[in-house]
Amino acid sequence: MNVKLLFTFFSALTLLSIEAQEKNSPKFGNGLFNLVGQDSTWSMKVGARMQFLTIAKWNSSSNGLSKPSSSFLVRRARLKFNGFAFSPKLKYKMELGLTNNDIGGASEHTNNAPRYILDAVVKWNFYKNFELWIGQTKLPGNIERVISSANLQLVDRSLLNVRFNIDRDMGFQLRHHFKLSDSFIIKEVLSISQGEGRNITTGNLGGYQYTSRIELLPFGSFTSLEDDKGRDLIKEKTPKLVLGATYDFNNDAVKTQSNLGTYMKNDIGFYKTNISTIFIDAMFKYKGISFMGEYAFRDAKNPLAKNSDGTLTGDKVQIGSGLNLHGSYLFSKNWEISGRFTTINLDEKITQITQENQYTLGLSKYIAGHKLKVQTDISYLDIIGKTNELMYRLQLDIHF
Numbered sequence: 001m002n003v004k005l006l007f008t009f010f011s012a013l014t015l016l017s018i019e020a021q022e023k024n025s026p027k028f029g030n031g032l033f034n035l036v037g038q039d040s041t042w043s044m045k046v047g048a049r050m051q052f053l054t055i056a057k058w059n060s061s062s063n064g065l066s067k068p069s070s071s072f073l074v075r076r077a078r079l080k081f082n083g084f085a086f087s088p089k090l091k092y093k094m095e096l097g098l099t100n101n102d103i104g105g106a107s108e109h110t111n112n113a114p115r116y117i118l119d120a121v122v123k124w125n126f127y128k129n130f131e132l133w134i135g136q137t138k139l140p141g142n143i144e145r146v147i148s149s150a151n152l153q154l155v156d157r158s159l160l161n162v163r164f165n166i167d168r169d170m171g172f173q174l175r176h177h178f179k180l181s182d183s184f185i186i187k188e189v190l191s192i193s194q195g196e197g198r199n200i201t202t203g204n205l206g207g208y209q210y211t212s213r214i215e216l217l218p219f220g221s222f223t224s225l226e227d228d229k230g231r232d233l234i235k236e237k238t239p240k241l242v243l244g245a246t247y248d249f250n251n252d253a254v255k256t257q258s259n260l261g262t263y264m265k266n267d268i269g270f271y272k273t274n275i276s277t278i279f280i281d282a283m284f285k286y287k288g289i290s291f292m293g294e295y296a297f298r299d300a301k302n303p304l305a306k307n308s309d310g311t312l313t314g315d316k317v318q319i320g321s322g323l324n325l326h327g328s329y330l331f332s333k334n335w336e337i338s339g340r341f342t343t344i345n346l347d348e349k350i351t352q353i354t355q356e357n358q359y360t361l362g363l364s365k366y367i368a369g370h371k372l373k374v375q376t377d378i379s380y381l382d383i384i385g386k387t388n389e390l391m392y393r394l395q396l397d398i399h400f
Helices: 003-021 159-164 223-228
Strands: 033-036 043-061 064-085 087-097 117-127 130-138 168-179 185-193 209-217 240-253 255-257 260-263 273-286 289-300 304-306 312-316 320-330 335-346 356-366 372-383 388-399
Touching: 159 289, 159 320, 159 335
Parallel strands: none
Antiparallel strands: 033 043, 043 064, 043 388, 064 087, 087 117, 117 130, 130 168, 168 185, 185 209, 209 240, 240 273, 255 260, 273 289, 289 320, 304 312, 320 335, 335 356, 356 372, 372 388
């Protein structure tokens, strides 16, 4: 797939929908256009979104700020397609990334091609509350990762997500939910995936990745499914809470961060080891107040990659733990102030980094909810034994 093909496909969809949309165009934020088959056996909603980001950084020490740097970039530019095929019980989603941040990382394992595809998944509600997902999409990992980058409270996700995220992969997910009482809801997910991340074309190099997650919602569902968004923009009238836990096991993993990071190669091919990741998290919302907490822990059977003779290759699995705490309050006219504290404790013998602490203060203005917003934040990163860093960011989000 190349840019010309994407442009041709998108242009064709646009031309097909012009006549249908002249009298009934969707509102801003509800997609560029919505198509429904004349016999109602299929639908397609097409959307687009962009994020424009400015970053300024300084090294920080007792002597003050030094080595300033800055950048301006299109952080994300994406096309989204979703709807149903044949029956409303058979849904699909496809999301394409067009920026270097999304398509970078081409290698022999991705056919040396840009990685345009983020999501390509079919969701089949085959029996009551059971749903089977087939394809490439996010694994059921930490709650911050599952929240779309379009719906974040701060400019981007935390250091915990950077270090321990299990991201997207190709495979199967079985999802189910049931009510324990009139209001108490339990959600379960089981996943089997390839274990090497998205857009891999060389097949399975290691073992498979097994992921399970459970979520408890003791006070019922969030209004308008707001548990997949990072703020309380609608100001929940009653307390809403979700408690979650994930266990992920990547058998014979060949990357330094489970299905992310760099490949661990040795003199006979690839170094393989079992990697386990645990997430425990929570989200609470009530009358404009929101809180999110996450704990992550990763371990590996043999974290130091070796050659066949036992000598070290230099590759290392990033093992350790992290804690992320994030709170916010939504004021009148949709101004929001938020604060985040993240601490990362990697194994010093493996990574030579004892601890990372990051403190972030953010301000957001929701002009049209998450569909049009301006966000800014400032972060101080304290790395024990290393040079500290001050970072300022300003971002504009627009979603059609």
